[in-house]
Amino acid sequence: MRKPMLLENFEWEVIVKDKNGKVIARKKGKGDSYLKNHMVLVFALYGAGGENGVRTDGSLTAIMKSDLANADVSAGEGETGYGIVFGTGSDPNSPGMYNLQSPISHGDGDNQLHYYGVSVGNIVVEGNVVYFEISRDAKNNGSVVITIYEAGLIVKLGTLGNFLVGRQVISGGITVPAGATLTFKFRPKITV
Numbered sequence: 001m002r003k004p005m006l007l008e009n010f011e012w013e014v015i016v017k018d019k020n021g022k023v024i025a026r027k028k029g030k031g032d033s034y035l036k037n038h039m040v041l042v043f044a045l046y047g048a049g050g051e052n053g054v055r056t057d058g059s060l061t062a063i064m065k066s067d068l069a070n071a072d073v074s075a076g077e078g079e080t081g082y083g084i085v086f087g088t089g090s091d092p093n094s095p096g097m098y099n100l101q102s103p104i105s106h107g108d109g110d111n112q113l114h115y116y117g118v119s120v121g122n123i124v125v126e127g128n129v130v131y132f133e134i135s136r137d138a139k140n141n142g143s144v145v146i147t148i149y150e151a152g153l154i155v156k157l158g159t160l161g162n163f164l165v166g167r168q169v170i171s172g173g174i175t176v177p178a179g180a181t182l183t184f185k186f187r188p189k190i191t192v
Contacts, residue, residue, distance in 0.1 A: 009034060011131075011187040012151070012168045019179035031168055031186070036095040038165035041155065044068055054098035055161035056081070056154060063157065070158030073134055075118045078106050082156035083118035084136035084184055090149040090169055098164050100152045110142035113176075131189040139181045147173040151184050 013028035040053040040063050049064040075083030080103065089101020106115045121133040134153065140146050153166040166186065176182050 009189070010166060011189055013185045013187070014148070014151070014170065014174050015183045016174060016176055017181050017183075018177065024177075024180065025174055027170060027174055031166065032093050034166050035093065035097050035164060037098065037155075037163040041068065041071070041163070041165065053161075053163050054096065056099040056164055057161075058098060059161070061160060063160070063163075067157050067160050070156075070160075072156045073118055073153065074120055075115075075136075075156075077117050078115060080106050080115055082154040082162045083115075084134060084186065085115075085152050085154060086113060086138060086148050086182075086184070087150040087152070088147065090173070092169060093167055097167060100150050100164070100167065102150075104146065104148070108141035110144045111146060112142060113138040113146065113182075114141050128192045129189065130192065131187050133185050133187050135183060135185040137181055137183050138176075140176045140178055143178050145178065146176045148176060148182065149173045151186075153186050 010031035012031055016025040018024050037053050040051045043051050044063045044065050047065055050062050052060040053063045054060055073083050087100035087103045091101050104113050108114055116137040118136045123132045149170055151168045152164050154162050154164050156162050
């Protein structure tokens, strides 16, 4: 008997390269969890809809199947309202989280990151595993070290708002020295 399809959360990976492009740090693992907003979007996808999602500003709105037509994570350079975003908070996840604990703003000064565009790869099938990759680079153009403890995946639903659907807490954090660039990858995955 074949096992049923299993939604496996996501995998993640973060790589830090110094100003010369040399890899100086790397961490990866199984994702902590999707959040309730993710299930609200899936619920709407299957046609039920009407369940409240929580925008990143903390306000509630019902999400319908038609709202998903404008779903997007492909944020451009400098955009931190959606896509992959980074922060310094380390609190554990809870189902109702709707934003990062301590987001890092876009910029080129101390304690800021220069966010580049988000890319979404194609679906890959390897044996019984199906996945795709969402990635983003960010550079520390300031003069001080930044330690990243959280990374979030925020979906923009057209004019309806932005919704945090996944958050990874990086145990021990990952250090991004001045002049270094980090690359973060979320990899949604299923095993059939």
